[in-house]
Each structure stands twice: as structure tokens, then as C-alpha cells.
Amino acid sequence: MQHTDSPDKRVAVPGTKGSVKAPANASAPPETVHPTVDNDRPSATKLRLVGTVLALLRMGPLLILVILVVLLANLSPVFFTTLNLGNVLVQSAAIAILAIGQLLVILTRGIDLSVGSTLALSSVVGALVFAETGSAFPTIVAMLAAGAMIGALNGFGYVYGRLPHPFIVTLATLSIARGLALGLSGGQPISGMPDLVRTIGAGSATWIAPWIPNAAFLVAGVAILAILLLNRVVWGRWIYAVGGSPEGARRLGIPRSKVLVSVYILSGTLAGVAAIVTSGRLNAGSPTFGQLSELDAIAAVVIGGASFLGGRGKVSHALIGALMIGVIRNGMNLLNIEAFLQLIVIGVVIFIAVETDVIRGQLESRFRVLKAAAE
Amino acid sequence: MSGARVLTVTGATKRFGAVLALDHVSLHVDAGEVLAVLGDNGAGKSTLIKCISGVHKLDSGTIEVDGVHAQIHNPAVARHAGIETVYQDLALFDNLDSTANFFAGREEAVPSWLPLGMRWMRRTDMAKHSAEIVGRLKINLPQKVASVGMMSGGQRQAIAVARSAAFASRVVILDEPTAALGLRESRQVLDLILRLREEGVAVIVISHAMDHVMEIADRAIVMRRGRVVGEEEPTPENRNRLVSLIVGGDD
Ligand SMILES: Nc1ncnc2c1ncn2[C@@H]1O[C@H](COP(=O)(O)OP(=O)(O)O)[C@@H](O)[C@H]1O
Ligand SMILES: [Mg+2]
Numbered sequence: 001m002q003h004t005d006s007p008d009k010r011v012a013v014p015g016t017k018g019s020v021k022a023p024a025n026a027s028a029p030p031e032t033v034h035p036t037v038d039n040d041r042p043s044a045t046k047l048r049l050v051g052t053v054l055a056l057l058r059m060g061p062l063l064i065l066v067i068l069v070v071l072l073a074n075l076s077p078v079f080f081t082t083l084n085l086g087n088v089l090v091q092s093a094a095i096a097i098l099a100i101g102q103l104l105v106i107l108t109r110g111i112d113l114s115v116g117s118t119l120a121l122s123s124v125v126g127a128l129v130f131a132e133t134g135s136a137f138p139t140i141v142a143m144l145a146a147g148a149m150i151g152a153l154n155g156f157g158y159v160y161g162r163l164p165h166p167f168i169v170t171l172a173t174l175s176i177a178r179g180l181a182l183g184l185s186g187g188q189p190i191s192g193m194p195d196l197v198r199t200i201g202a203g204s205a206t207w208i209a210p211w212i213p214n215a216a217f218l219v220a221g222v223a224i225l226a227i228l229l230l231n232r233v234v235w236g237r238w239i240y241a242v243g244g245s246p247e248g249a250r251r252l253g254i255p256r257s258k259v260l261v262s263v264y265i266l267s268g269t270l271a272g273v274a275a276i277v278t279s280g281r282l283n284a285g286s287p288t289f290g291q292l293s294e295l296d297a298i299a300a301v302v303i304g305g306a307s308f309l310g311g312r313g314k315v316s317h318a319l320i321g322a323l324m325i326g327v328i329r330n331g332m333n334l335l336n337i338e339a340f341l342q343l344i345v346i347g348v349v350i351f352i353a354v355e356t357d358v359i360r361g362q363l364e365s366r367f368r369v370l371k372a373a374a375e
Numbered sequence: 376m377s378g379a380r381v382l383t384v385t386g387a388t389k390r391f392g393a394v395l396a397l398d399h400v401s402l403h404v405d406a407g408e409v410l411a412v413l414g415d416n417g418a419g420k421s422t423l424i425k426c427i428s429g430v431h432k433l434d435s436g437t438i439e440v441d442g443v444h445a446q447i448h449n450p451a452v453a454r455h456a457g458i459e460t461v462y463q464d465l466a467l468f469d470n471l472d473s474t475a476n477f478f479a480g481r482e483e484a485v486p487s488w489l490p491l492g493m494r495w496m497r498r499t500d501m502a503k504h505s506a507e508i509v510g511r512l513k514i515n516l517p518q519k520v521a522s523v524g525m526m527s528g529g530q531r532q533a534i535a536v537a538r539s540a541a542f543a544s545r546v547v548i549l550d551e552p553t554a555a556l557g558l559r560e561s562r563q564v565l566d567l568i569l570r571l572r573e574e575g576v577a578v579i580v581i582s583h584a585m586d587h588v589m590e591i592a593d594r595a596i597v598m599r600r601g602r603v604v605g606e607e608e609p610t611p612e613n614r615n616r617l618v619s620l621i622v623g624g625d626d
Contacts, residue, residue, distance in 0.1 A: 248466035311470035
């Protein structure tokens with residue numbers, strides 16, 4: 001692991017073998033290795049075993065997803081048909097988009113409970129604007145704007161209202177947005193969405209593979225943008241920095257407050273994007289859309305191995321998490337498993353995924369110890 | 376051996392509620408000079424440097440950089456003015472690798488007409504330049520360790536010090552940089568400080584380690600209960616005087 005090929009033998013090499021035998025170095029984190037004597041040199045087999053288990057666990061969510069798919073393909077003849085896989089993609093699309101937004105927030109140690117309600121409000125606003133204007137462009141703009149507005153409320157409320165935790169402000173907007181959606185719609189679904197929105201939500205890619213829903217391409221597009229933001233754009237680096245150490249970010253001149261506000265606005269806007277998918281699919285706006293989908297989004301991110309302590313998580317993993325939830329729902333519907341059992345199973349999967357991640361973390365430090373001792 | 380006056384603090388006063396953490400503190404540092412700030416725990420040393428680096432705002436008093444009055448109301452302003460700080464808690468990002476830590480808040484990115492946050496990072500350039508910095512400062516880091524959180528205490532300290540050393544054009548401030556380190560690791564940090572001095576940077580170092588102060592500092596000031604109570608040359612003859620100033624033996 002440590003490839004320090006010290007060209008300058010004169011200089012002490014802190015932390016690499018050779019120099020770190022001082023037990024006096026009390027500040028070293030516990031996982032740091034102090035290779036002392038050779039008699040506790042572990043066997044290479046043990047190292048290889050831990051390495052293999054780790055490699056498996058690192059694939060964690062992806063591995064579980066593959067196992068699920070193989071299992072369901074064997075249990076249900078329908079599952080692995082293109083028609084059904086298309087269904088899975090459609091049903092997972094909204095959750096996947098919400099999960100990407102949720103990931104941005106969770107990366108900064110936050111949480112956004114309002115996205116399900118925001119989705120509903122955005123769909124109702126869209127349906128009303130379409131009824132008024134009959135045109136796609138203002139409808140889509142209004143839906144995104146409604147999402148961004150709730151997101152801004154969350155961000156500014158949390159940062160400048162100096163609230164102790166975003167849980168509280170997003171819990172408030174969860175209620176407010178749902179209330180607004182109910183009020184604006186009179187409690188009823190409003191049918192009618194622009195063709196463009198319906199094409200996005202209900203259409204499929206007739207030009208390549210007719211079973212792939214357009215919504216899947218939208219998800220892919222959003223995911224690519226999010227990946228570029230997080231890995232290539234400075235702002236994305238700052239999102240990770242603020243999550244890793246909020247105070248450190250401030251001391252280094254990173255605009256912490258703006259970064260925080262921005263992730264809530266992005267999450268809200270993505271709830272508007274998810275509303276386009278849902279409204280398009282069902283050709284309506286409704287105050288009942290998106291109920292509990294904030295929990296699905298959070299579950300997807302957590303299943304994807306993101307840390308609630310902030311600073312750790314990936315878009316691709318959140319997508320796998322969203323897909324896993326979609327596959328479980330779909331598979332259990334195909335197998336006629338009752339709703340209550342579905343809830344229990346999803347809960348158990350969340351637990352297993354998170355526990356797997358914890359074990360992975362522990363094994364990683366164990367692996368480092370073994371490795372360093374073996375060197 | 377020291378050059379032009381780089382930093383002047385005059386009458387710095389800072390109150391936290393009932394605690395008067397800084398009481399009319401004045402100091403100055405020149406280019407190529409190492410100033411040691413000594414004092415017991417709670418004397419106000421960390422508060423002083425946090426005010427210079429923009430973490431806290433002074434209640435009253437002035438800071439001049441290169442003879443020009445500087446309004447350092449946040450850390451970005453301080454860094455922009457060429458003042459870099461290694462905080463006692465290091466302010467590292469455990470979830471990021473050493474290159475990302477090096478460039479945090481001042482990433483190399485394009486195009487330059489966009490605000491920094493909106494720019495596209497030049498990741499290979501940053502990796503290359505951080506490797507150069509590490510090489511120039513002769514610190515050794517494991518190349519393939521993903522995140523700083525997995526490095527040893529000494530390596531983390533080295534990254535924090537190197538980050539400041541690499542970017543400081545005028546002043547580097549170090550708050551107890553060797554307190555958590557073993558012998559060899561301390562040696563590295565001390566060598567780094569001496570190298571900064573050679574490069575003409577003004578250095579302020581807070582330390583409890585008298586031997587280190589004797590070795591590297593050109594001047595030493597002593598703080599007690601928020602005030603500067605004395606200044607001595609850190610020579611072996613003055614060692615006892617400095618110690619008694621710190622503990623307040625003449626009260
Ligand atoms: N953020 C803060 N809020 C309130 N009191 C503080 C704060 N920072 C420091 N103090 C107080 O100011 C005094 C000086 O602290 P500090 O500057 O940390 O001392 P030193 O670094 O010399 O040990 C102490 O009494 C400390 O309790
Ligand atoms: Mg201190």
C-alpha cells in the first residue's frame with residue numbers, strides 16, 4: 001500500500017515502516033500500524049482471504065443487485081423479459097433522480113425529507129400551468145421552479161435561520177409543500193400534461209430499443225451531470241470538503257454556506273425533474289404523488305453506501321440503490337408477495353446494506369494492519 | 376538576517392462573552408524571521424492567530440500586511456493576502472486525498488474568467504504540482520493511500536504544514552505544529568520551518584517545546600491571560616527568564 005520509494009534515505013519517513021515503531025506516538029489513529037517484531041507476521045493466506053472478502057464486499061450493493069436479479073429471473077419467468085425490465089426502469093426512475101439529489105445533501109452531512117412532497121407540489125403546479133397555458137415550455141419551467149423554490153426555502157432556512165439540523169427545516173417543508181399541493185389542487189388529481197412531458201415519462205426509445213423507457217435516459221443524463229459536478233467541477237469538490245470538515249472548509253475560505261444552500265436547491269430542483277417523470281407517466285399532477293418517496297430516496301443513497309457522517313458517497317452507488325429498491329418491489333409484485341412483506345424486506349435490505357458497509361470499513365482497517373505487518 | 380516588515384498587529388483585543396481572550400496585543404514579524412509565541416494554556420495564543428487568519432474578527436485593533444491596513448474579516452481574505460495557517464486541529468479533510476487537501480479552496484481550474492467554484496478542475500495538473508511540492512519540501516507521503524484520514528498523525532501534520540508552506544507568499548502561522556509528533560516527525564516540521572525562513576517567509580510559531588523554540592526562533596514573545604507580558608531572544612541564557620514569564624513567576 002505504501003509505495004514511498006524514499007529516494008532520500010537521510011530523511012525520516014514518518015508513518016512508513018522503518019520509522020513508525022515509536023509507541024510514544026500517541027496521536028496516531030488506531031488503525032495505524034506499528035510493525036514491531038516479526039513473530040506476529042501474519043500468513044499470506046490470511047491476507048489473501050481478507051483481501052478476497054473485501055473485494056466482494058466492495059462491490060457490495062452491485063453484488064446484492066446481481067444476486068437479486070439472478071434470483072428473481074429464476075423465480076419468475078416474467079422478470080427477465082424486456083417488457084418487465086422496462087417497467088423496473090420506469091418505476092425506479094423517479095426514485096433514482098430523487099436519490100441523486102439526496103446524495104448531494106447527504107454528502108454535506110444533511111438530509112432532505114421534503115423531496116416527496118416537493119414532487120407532488122411540482123406536479124400540481126405543472127398541471128395547473130399546463131391547464132392555463134396549454135404549452136410545454138412554461139409547464140416544465142414552472143415544475144422545476146417549484147422544486148427549486150422549496151429547495152431554496154430548505155437551504156436558506158437551514159443556513160441563515162441557523163437551525164441546528166436540516167432535519168427540522170425539511171420536515172417543515174415536507175408538510176408545507178404537501179399542504180400547498182393539496183390546496184392548489186383542491187385535493188384532486190389534475191389530469192393533462194404536455195406531450196413533451198408525457199414522452200419523457202411514458203415514452204420509450206423506439207429508435208434504439210423500444211423497451212428502454214425515455215425516463216431511463218433522463219436518469220442517465222442527470223447522473224452524468226451529477227458525476228461531472230462532483231468529480232470535475234470545483235463546486236463538487238467543495239461539496240465533499242464541506243461534508244468532510246465543515247469547519248475546515250470555512251478556514252480554507254471555501255464558501256460553506258453557499259455550498260450548503262446549493263445542495264438543497266439542487267435536491268429540490270431534482271424533485272421537480274422527478275415530478276416531470278411521474279406526471280408524464282400518469283398524465284396528471286396530483287397532491288398524493290411521491291408519498292414516502294423521500295424515504296425511498298434516502299434508502300437508495302444509504303444502500304449505495306454513502307455515509308451519513310458526510311463526505312463519502314457516489315452517484316453510481318446511489319443509482320444501484322435506487323435500482324435495487326425498484327427490483328425488489330417489482331420482483332415481489334411478480335411473485336404476488338403481499339405489501340406488508342415488501343416493506344419488511346426493503347427494511348431488511350437497508351439493514352444488510354448498511355451493515356455490509358460497516359463490516360467493509362472494519363475489514364479495510366484490518367487489511368491495512370495485515371498488509372503493513374506483512375511488508 | 377530578516378527583511379522588510381511583513382505583518383504588524385497593533386492593539387488586538389478580542390472578547391468571548393466574559394472572557395477577555397486578547398487584551399491589546401501587539402506584535403510584528405519580518406520577512407525571513409521566525410517569531411515564537413509562548414504562553415500557558417488559555418493564554419490566548421490560538422485566539423491571536425485565529426484573528427490574524429480571519430477565523431475570528433477582532434473587537435478592536437489593527438492588522439497591517441506589508442505596511443498596508445488589512446481588513447481580514449474571513450479566512451479567504453487572509454489566504455489571499457498570503458497568510459497561511461496550520462491550525463492546531465489541522466483543518467484537513469479526512470475523506471479527500473492529499474492532493475485535494477493541498478488545493479482545497481484554491482483548486483487549479485479553468486477557465487479563469489469564471490468564478491472559481493464554477494470552473495473545471497485540472498486534476499492531473501494538481502496531482503503533478505502537489506507531487507512537486509511534496510518533493511521540494513522533502514516530505515514523504517504514501518503515494519497510493521486514498522484519503523488523508525488513513526494516514527498517520529505525522530503524515531497528516533506534514534500535509535497540513537506543506538499545504539501552508541506551498542501557498543504562503545508572506546506569512547505562515549503554525550499552532551503547536553510538533554505537539555502531536557514523535558522525534559523524527561518533529562524534526563521534519565522544524566526543517567520545513569527553517570526552509571520557509573530561508574525562502575524569506577515570515578513565520579509565527581506557537582509551541583510549548585522550549586528546545587524547538589530555542590533552535591528555530593529569532594525572537595520569542597510571551598503571552599499570559601490575553602496580554603503580551605514580555606519579549607526575549609530565545610537564547611540558552613534567557614531560557615529561564617522565558618519560562619518564568621510563561622508561568623508568571625514574578626506576579
Ligand atoms: N471560540 C471561543 N469561545 C469562547 N471562548 C473561547 C473561544 N476560543 C477561546 N476561548 C477562550 O479564550 C481564552 C484563550 O484561549 P486560546 O486562545 O485557545 O488559548 P491558548 O491557545 O493560548 O491555549 C481561553 O480562556 C478560552 O477558553
Ligand atoms: Mg491553543
